[in-house]
Amino acid sequence: MAGVNIKMLASKLNISIATVSKALHDSHEISLATKQRVLALAKELNYVANPYASSLKGKSSKTIAVVIPEVADSFFALSINGIESIAQKNGYHVLIYLTHESFSNEQAILKVIQNGRVDGVIMSVSSETTHTDHIQELQQKGIPVVFFDRVCEGIDTVKITTNDFQSGFEATQHLIECGCKNISFFTISDKLAISQHRLEGHRQALKDHQMEFNEKDIVFCNNDEAFNYEAIKNLMKQKKHPDGVIASVEKLATTFYVVCKEFKISIPDKVKVIGFSNLAAAAILNPSLTTVTQPAFDMGNAAASGLFRILGEKVFNYQEESMVMPSALVVRDSTSSGK
Amino acid sequence: MAGVNIKMLASKLNISIATVSKALHDSHEISLATKQRVLALAKELNYVANPYASSLKGKSSKTIAVVIPEVADSFFALSINGIESIAQKNGYHVLIYLTHESFSNEQAILKVIQNGRVDGVIMSVSSETTHTDHIQELQQKGIPVVFFDRVCEGIDTVKITTNDFQSGFEATQHLIECGCKNISFFTISDKLAISQHRLEGHRQALKDHQMEFNEKDIVFCNNDEAFNYEAIKNLMKQKKHPDGVIASVEKLATTFYVVCKEFKISIPDKVKVIGFSNLAAAAILNPSLTTVTQPAFDMGNAAASGLFRILGEKVFNYQEESMVMPSALVVRDSTSSGK
DNA sequence: TTGAAAGCGCTAACAG
């Protein structure tokens, strides 16, 4: 039932297992006749090599790990598509691990993939991640780690990012040009480089337009839907609520819409909003949502390509592979001025 | 650098590798003192067992495969969350494979996970899957396969489904009650059991209301966005376009909205629409989308639970685990009558 | 309570 192996092929053909192994790998030192006999039987018996036995010897698991905060998020889902397409092309298998934005989960995951389970790791860190010993430990064990989107700047490796500062800048500038005087910035972390950069872009735009930045205009959200809902509700129930909002994380835009709907606050009349989002449905929201859209698929693709290039080298060379892929501001009705 | 192993621990402690192995597994036949010494050194050196070596001996890979058509779809993304939470709880690792709705991809994937790579498989078949030899082959090799959502009815195993017939029925009935006379049904397959059941429910509802069913009212879509867009466009550009639409697949509702927006066909005035969807954004679409919402997370959870129960048995017993989890019709503005 | 040794399935060096 389970397990037709090399030994079985060998005994059925009355040849040695070494010959079978070589035949299966199309070695030059095996006669054509033997190869054909082996291949024929292998096909007949539906032989598939036990990957873990090969891995034990060969040192390559043909497996990578993708460690991300969440999969029910269109950015990460699309990234996975990008990663998978490259992995597939290279004959690699993809293990998925979700941190759910928890640092201790992230630590536990990296720990458990340390010894041989994977050849490399592609990750986007959790919003709680501030120190990086767990990541460096992995690197020290010879397992390359590549970052995409949420990178750790202090770590020397390939980093695929998008132009977060610029995106935050443009989003804010766009709102200002639409007449917003009082802009709120929704974020999930003050630790994440990506969040910081978006916020810095935001502040720079304010500054360039001689507008004041106030710490109170930052709304910190987290992984708890109910908490976020309350926070946004508290913000919007004020008489003098903001007239512009930047949701620097996809799901926060959705929550914001829900709150506005509930309070009957009209978008874009009373408040304009821009979401950082890859939602296909952004265009058909009520009203359609102006977005900063990241090249999610391409970023996943680039991260995987970077990883495989590293895996192909004897000595890892990280520097050159890093890249910044531009996001696009797509203007829709949620920031339209007229009406 | 790479690879602190049992041998290393043993030599540093001047004991045998057998003792180390037993100590690490907290065997009763090892003294407390020795256990502590081993554990201490293991922790110090950050020892993690090579999973593939264990797997080679033990026969368990502690890994399952999830084989699905697509990940950038909120139903599947949420299902993965449900699967992952159970896998995590059982100390299992999750390999993700995407078929992209292609049968040959599906075959190739099942082939490559045949020999020891995984202990079990959770899958939702591609829209092209009509015969099932590849799946049965896996079962014959002793690898249990559990289905969720898109099941193969002919195969004896655990199947987690939702009440597709009922959902199709209720969706149609709701449209009829809203006054629709001419209802179009969007699907991606006439082979998939799930699609058939939804369609059968649709037909039954029509029949119950003495309405005629016409083959022309079925719109076949596929995995090609552009194709679907054209098909829906052709449908809606007719003078006498349908006044009701059931999108039996999530993404088709989005496409439908786009087409209506382009043609300035008002929803729900000129046409009402129901989507089979788990999109969080359904409530804030323009107009908000009436949906049939599946219990995606719970279905993934149930499928994984079923698989682990099977893995815990000596002799597999499929029958009892199958279950049908109800979907919910959530009425929103896209089918509102008044206005 | 500890250790020696066989072996999981495969690969690769070396011999024939």
Added chain:
DNA sequence: CTGTTAGCGCTTTCAA
């Protein structure tokens, strides 16, 4: 061209 053999890291009898 084919076969013998050692060994990857681990678990598990069986002996000591």
